[in-house]
Amino acid sequence: MSLPKFDSLKVGDTIPVLTTKPISRTTLALYCGGSGDHNPLHVDTDFAKKAGLPDVIAHGMLSMAYLGRAVTNWVPQNRLRSYSVRFAAMTQVHDVVTCSGRIAEKMTVDGENRVRLELEAKTQGGTVTLQGDAVVAL
Amino acid sequence: MIDKKFIGTESPPVSIEVEKYPIRLFALSIGETNPIHTDEAAAKAAGYASLVAPPTYAFCLNSMAAQGGGARNTLYQDMGVNMARVLHGEQSFTYHKPIVAGDVLTFRPKIVDIYDKKNGTLDFIVQETAVTNQRGERVVDTRTVIVVRN
Numbered sequence: 001m002s003l004p005k006f007d008s009l010k011v012g013d014t015i016p017v018l019t020t021k022p023i024s025r026t027t028l029a030l031y032c033g034g035s036g037d038h039n040p041l042h043v044d045t046d047f048a049k050k051a052g053l054p055d056v057i058a059h060g061m062l063s064m065a066y067l068g069r070a071v072t073n074w075v076p077q078n079r080l081r082s083y084s085v086r087f088a089a090m091t092q093v094h095d096v097v098t099c100s101g102r103i104a105e106k107m108t109v110d111g112e113n114r115v116r117l118e119l120e121a122k123t124q125g126g127t128v129t130l131q132g133d134a135v136v137a138l
Numbered sequence: 139m140i141d142k143k144f145i146g147t148e149s150p151p152v153s154i155e156v157e158k159y160p161i162r163l164f165a166l167s168i169g170e171t172n173p174i175h176t177d178e179a180a181a182k183a184a185g186y187a188s189l190v191a192p193p194t195y196a197f198c199l200n201s202m203a204a205q206g207g208g209a210r211n212t213l214y215q216d217m218g219v220n221m222a223r224v225l226h227g228e229q230s231f232t233y234h235k236p237i238v239a240g241d242v243l244t245f246r247p248k249i250v251d252i253y254d255k256k257n258g259t260l261d262f263i264v265q266e267t268a269v270t271n272q273r274g275e276r277v278v279d280t281r282t283v284i285v286v287r288n
Contacts, residue, residue: 020169027167030167031167033163035164037198061194061226062167065170065194072172072192077190077236082233083194083231083233086228087228087229
């Protein structure tokens with residue numbers, strides 16, 4: 001992976017978009033096992049319906065992991081200094097998540113050139129599910 | 139509304155060993171195909187001692203450590219929080235060192251703020267957790283905002 005050049009980046013530049021496949025029940029079951037979050041809202045349709053939802057919902061942290069992949073597809077993980085999100089809306093089973101980022105700020109901290117990315121995850125209907133930012137060193 | 143006296147409360151530290159197969163499973167579950175998470179040779183070639191945990195995995199390790207044995211943490215019960223009414227509002231990570239398979243991590247959670255919005259219909263609990271490895275090195279700091287719908 002070649003590192004983006006700090007000097008040639010501008011505020012407003014975007015990173016490559018990551019689009020997931022529709023989130024399947026298998027993906028949610030796998031994420032339950034992988035994450036240790038076994039909340040039945042994510043795998044048990046009967047439970048989700050009793051809780052007043054149309055069907056199971058995806059873990060917010062799964063979308064955070066997808067959005068993080070958009071960042072670490074752009075720079076190696078050891079360049080990541082911080083990563084934050086706010087969970088804005090629920091993601092339903094079968095949703096397609098599109099993860100995007102743009103450079104919001106360029107700075108030099110501790111002698112290190114860094115950029116702050118503004119990040120967003122959206123579902124196919126345009127609902128913003130996550131808003132966040134990440135600081136990476138270049 | 140949650141009593142603000144709980145601000146500053148530290149929960150007992152919890153620890154967990156980071157293992158290879160769970161890292162591979164987590165990478166698979168998030169669709170991550172970078173071999174630094176699944177192939178030791180690739181991880182070593184990239185400068186890591188072993189398989190490296192993806193950026194959000196520290197959150198999962200924290201909940202796995204909290205689930206694993208020991209005295210049950212009753213803090214949320216003590217605060218009067220109905221766990222069926224909580225939402226994950228925000229999550230942050232500040233990275234210091236990589237987390238790799240073989241590490242033994244210790245999580246030290248602390249409630250750093252409690253506030254309410256919308257005339258008390260929503261409570262916010264802010265928890266910060268310092269995470270150190272077996273050498274006492276700080277690997278990551280996490281910050282979680284929990285929203286309670288009253």
